Amino acid sequence: MLYLVFNRLIIRCSTKVLMVVGAGRGPLVRASLQAAEETGRMLKVYAVEKNPNAVITLHSLIKLEGWESMVTIISSDMRCWDAPEKADILVSELLGSFGDNELSPECLDGAQRFLKPDGISIPSSYTSFIQPVTASKLHNDIKAHKDIAHFETAYVVKLHRVARLAPPQEVFSFAHPNFSPKATNQRYTKLQFELPQDTGSCLVHGFAGYFDAVLYKDVHLGIEPNTCTPNMFSWFPIFFPLRKPIYVPSESPIEVHFWRCCGATKVWYEWALVAPSPSPIHNSNGRSYWVGL
Incomplete structure (x- = not known):
């Protein structure tokens, strides 16, 4: 496709x-x-x-x-x-399941010098999305490794037996070419998810991630559930686990903070739940999971 x-x-x-x-x-x-x-x-x-x-x-x-x-x-x-x-x-x-998780921003920043001033980049932009999920089987599979590192790693996985608790929200966006002298690929965002009233109380085991890309003008490609490309099987979602399942009372909001961090030799994500109860910052300083430059 x-x-x-x-x-x-x-x-x-x-x-x-x-x-x-x-x-x-x-x-x-x-x-x-x-x-x-x-x-x-x-x-x-x-x-x-x-x-x-x-x-x-x-x-x-x-x-x-x-x-x-x-x-x-x-x-x-x-x-x-x-x-x-x-x-x-x-x-x-160069797109990954989370859009930028295979270093597309870094690679295309390095390649954009090849373009004419009015040249076209395909893709021209892409945005990542997350949503909270209940995924007890995934949690138990990760827990079986009996270490923190596996709970601080993002997994590209076909989601089975999961409950999507709230609609996906945008996380990070990138556009190409980007000739701004102050351009950076580091990102930070905080998101608040409101659960539907009929959801009741639930457990959050982590966040499912997706992407949507603008290839050129009105042509999109992606796996975000609301706008996904039909018959698209090239990418599975990405899953960001939480070390411990978080109990969410009925009608309580879920607040999460996400970082995309860039070092001299690697790029990594960090994430932490703030509400309804706080979690540790996962993958601090890229100690467990990163992508090498």
Whole structure:
């Protein structure tokens, strides 16, 4: 589904130079060139990929399809490569289940220097969402490890046997390109969830997380339950557990604080419940769970 959407976008954009950053084994390269062929456009494609195994596959694909004159393969980290020319469009597939949890902001910040001043980034923006859930099975599975670290780790998981206690709310948003000199990818937010009156008392075991992305103009892609893309199976939700289940009396609000923290070598999340009763800050200083830069 994702590649069909990108194909549609490229058809709608009048482009000449296109860069695929994080090209992997070539699905977005293929979609780009198929769109160009369908519309009679001439594209010059740069496929940037740092994984040497994926680069080997890319070379085989380009040779097999006869695209040598149209595609230049760059075996490099996108943050280190110096492009010989500016791109009209920058395409990436770096979104995670929480939008930014696979370092899309950091990678695209490093790659946006490739774009022309009026260039287009796909995706152009994305927002994460959370909602409180009752998930006793997930809690017990994590508890079986008998340590704090597993309760301070976010899990990408298909949610079974969970009760979604309140509608999802926005957490963090990112937009690309972002040329602000004061731009930072650190974030903090506090959210308050009001449970429906007929919910009654309940236990909160953690928070389910999702994302919604604007690929280009009116084209969205995501897994947020209220706006999710039909037949989207590429991402499961993410789950942020609480060390101890929190009892929530009927009609009591749930308040949670979330941080996205950035260090010199890693990015991590911290989260803490404030109401109806406080919890410790989970994953303080990224001690249990982080993503390396």
